[in-house]
Amino acid sequence: MKFCSSPTSPFARKAMVTALEKGVDNQLEMVSPDLTDVFKGINPSNPLGKIPSLELDDGTVIFDSIVIAEYLDSISDSPSLFPSEPAARAKTMTLHALANGMTDAAFTRRWGSTMLPEDERSPSWNARLKLAIDKSLDQLEAQIDDFAGKVDIAAIAIGCALGYLDFRFAEENWRDGHSKLAAWYEEFAARPSMKATVPPEG
Template sequence: MSASLTLFYSPTSPYVRKVMVLLHETGQLDAVRLHGVTLTPLNPSAEVNEHNPAGKIPALQLADGSVLHDSRVILDYLDQLHGGEPLIPREGAARWRRLTLASLADAVLDAAILVRYETFLRPEDKRWDDWVLGQCNKIDRALAHFEKSADELGQRFDVAAIGAACALGYLDFRITDLNWRRDYPKLAAWYSSVGQRSSLQATAPAP
């Protein structure tokens, strides 16, 4: 089957990784062509900007040439294309709860990426330690919530679990001095178990 969708993609992007995990879980990998791009805030991609004015990935080009962007939009779109059990509940309280947990996972990613930019891209003499601390505090508050919700996360592997797993994977990948497993043992145990899934193994960024 020829791919009818094109995903603007980088294997190190945790937002892209969420989309890739869903494609693995729902058996849709063959429907999507991966188009690799390299971009940073200082080196945007003209090609990406043409399709997504925000200049961010993932962006998903549909068969008619239109483009979806923001991982949450793309996940929702792809989840409605397959015939299996939805990974985003379609209605009711479960939908809003799981989307809220997924949003909290995105908040972890947003804060972690800001820490990465501040500590890696910004010249050392211009770094703002209080800014980094503020972002780390956001991460800690979110992880504390996930610690209390670890049993809930483990109920099924859906949009909430995908988001949380990709967020924790990004912390391990880019903020290696954050010893979150020490402070959040239930979350660590959940992540250790769910990390054995083939979709997460296949999408893990190379160290």
């Protein structure tokens, strides 16, 4: 299977951590995105132009990161990262949506402040995205008991979201006012799957 991804993408990281947790990472052939012109879309095999995508052995291309993660989860028998009981599943997927939305806001913020020409950057849109991140952090702090001690797709998405904040917004110190979340992250980030996927500096 061809996995189009980058080591700096928090969405690709979520899929890769899933692959590592499920022991199917050795089935992934790594493919790099096309970075020649980010405004044309960096991944030709996804009409949305985004990474990650996964090309299955029969040529089918699947995206986005949650679809890839669910597929990788389903091809191995080890304990599922996606609960099957409906209420538990909805709760886990809502936590995943919170973490993913936070990642999306952080990535869009970063993109808006580095890739856009200076006269197209928007301070008010940046503030709106920062508000979403701050409120999501508060919510995760309040809901810590819902994911502490678990290894599932919500915990993986939360770990990758916080790792991305450390990577791109370290100066904003998300740990301030979120001590339970910080303690949880310290433990979760020590998992081999997380350590193997820490984004490179730069």
